[in-house]
Amino acid sequence: MRPNKIAVVGAGTAGLPEAAVLASAPGTDGSPPPRVVVLQRRSPENEWKVDAINAGKSPLGGIEPGVDDLVAAAVGRGTLSASTDLHECRDAQAVLVCVGTDRQGLLPEYGGLMEALGGVAAALKQRPGLTRPLVMIESTVAPSTMQTVIGPYIEGQGLVDGRDLMLGHSPRHVRRGRAVDDLRGQTRLVSGLRAETPVTAASFYRRFLTRGRILVTSSLTAEVAHTLASAWEDVRHAFASEIARHCERLDVDYLTLRDQVNDVLRWPDAMRPSDAMFGGDALPIPAGGVGGPCLPRDGILLWWRALEAGHLSRNSIILAARAVNDASPAATV
CATH class of the missing domain: 3.40.50.720 (NAD(P)-binding Rossmann-like Domain)
Known part of the structure; x- marks a missing residue:
């Protein structure tokens, strides 16, 4: 064209x-x-x-x-x-x-x-x-x-x-x-x-x-793939925030732990043949909340029709991650 x-x-x-x-x-x-x-x-x-x-x-x-x-x-x-x-x-x-x-x-x-x-x-x-x-x-x-x-x-x-x-x-x-x-x-x-x-x-x-x-x-695949990518990032950051708070309670240095975990996850093996599996560091540095236009929105959009039908409201990892990230600013202060 x-x-x-x-x-x-x-x-x-x-x-x-x-x-x-x-x-x-x-x-x-x-x-x-x-x-x-x-x-x-x-x-x-x-x-x-x-x-x-x-x-x-x-x-x-x-x-x-x-x-x-x-x-x-x-x-x-x-x-x-x-x-x-x-x-x-x-x-x-x-x-x-x-x-x-x-x-x-x-x-x-x-x-x-x-x-x-x-x-x-x-x-x-x-x-x-x-x-x-x-x-x-x-x-x-x-x-x-x-x-x-x-x-x-x-x-x-x-x-x-x-x-x-x-x-x-x-x-x-x-x-x-x-x-x-x-x-x-x-x-x-x-x-x-x-x-x-x-x-x-x-x-x-x-x-x-x-x-x-x-x-x-297809249009449906493009819609799912795009919102899923942001939802995955939201879950990843929520996981990092939860682990960081747990480390604080145990008096463990999260940054050192993070470096060691990311090193292990980069090792290639039969099940994980490439260090590109996680697209960079699997365990990020947690922040005081996860904002921007995409991450707070896209996981909800991904589950829109399921939520509309009354499914997933209690058992969704994606929705739980959004709740963790929404609460992060208050937990950081």
């Missing part, structure tokens, strides 16, 4: 780095970088981001090394711009929705995402010509959301997946301070509700994923 114009919905830590990388990425066939427009909803709190981008400045400040230079260069050559008008996406060949999600108690909170999708749908209904845009949801969503929430919502807006657009899902984790490197070198899950969508999406993402891998899968 060789798009001439890409729309990225969301000017935050997920959307802007990706827009800047795309606007700087020539095609593998030598074609110039596409035009990329960053779309940010109009509000007193966020409109300044559009002005900053159009002035060649990153609204993220210095938290993402490399983004400032990419934004300045791309704006200077005319391949990157920003707008508060979602109708700017109506003639884009690819639309990437990078809007944050959350949870309210044990339920997903998709207010911002659905508002953005409503604007995208309204714009695409005015689309000139017969070409179908690729619309990729990059936001974190709970398993089954693409099939039971987003797909029906798009259809309810008068658009048919496969006829009017190709609707897909490609969730990704954003490591603070490493976004540019991750975008070019991470493993990327691409999925869709129809078989042709992830194939087209894979072709699109290969444009800038120069060092990473692309895994084509």
Whole structure:
């Protein structure tokens, strides 16, 4: 896929780095970088981001090394711009929705995402010509959301997946301070509700994923894999916090214990042939709580449908880990 114009919905830590990388990425066939427009909803709190981008400045400040230079260069050559008008996406060949999600108690909170999708749908209904845009949801969503929430919502807006657009899902984790490197070198899950969508999406993402891998899968698998990765991290940190408190009661140096445990877990054997099994240190250094947007949210999203059906409320390791991490700040003081 060789798009001439890409729309990225969301000017935050997920959307802007990706827009800047795309606007700087020539095609593998030598074609110039596409035009990329960053779309940010109009509000007193966020409109300044559009002005900053159009002035060649990153609204993220210095938290993402490399983004400032990419934004300045791309704006200077005319391949990157920003707008508060979602109708700017109506003639884009690819639309990437990078809007944050959350949870309210044990339920997903998709207010911002659905508002953005409503604007995208309204714009695409005015689309000139017969070409179908690729619309990729990059936001974190709970398993089954693409099939039971987003797909029906798009259809309810008068658009048919496969006829009017190709609707897909490609969730990704954003490591603070490493976004540019991750975008070019991470493993990327691409999925869709129809078989042709992830194939087209894979072709699109290969444009800038120069060092990473692309895994084509189903929407449900992508949703589970993404939320499961965060849930595992939440459990790992809760385990470390519990062990650290126990060490304190026993007057054992946790940091020394941690080093020794991690050394043992790196030893290869027949059951564990690679030190990559744990993706780094299995036992982390505990902190006074585990925050950020992902870990407090994703384990709950993973179990959303089970919780909705009344299962797992008492026996879930993932929910117990979240309770441990929620209590960590008070236990640290």
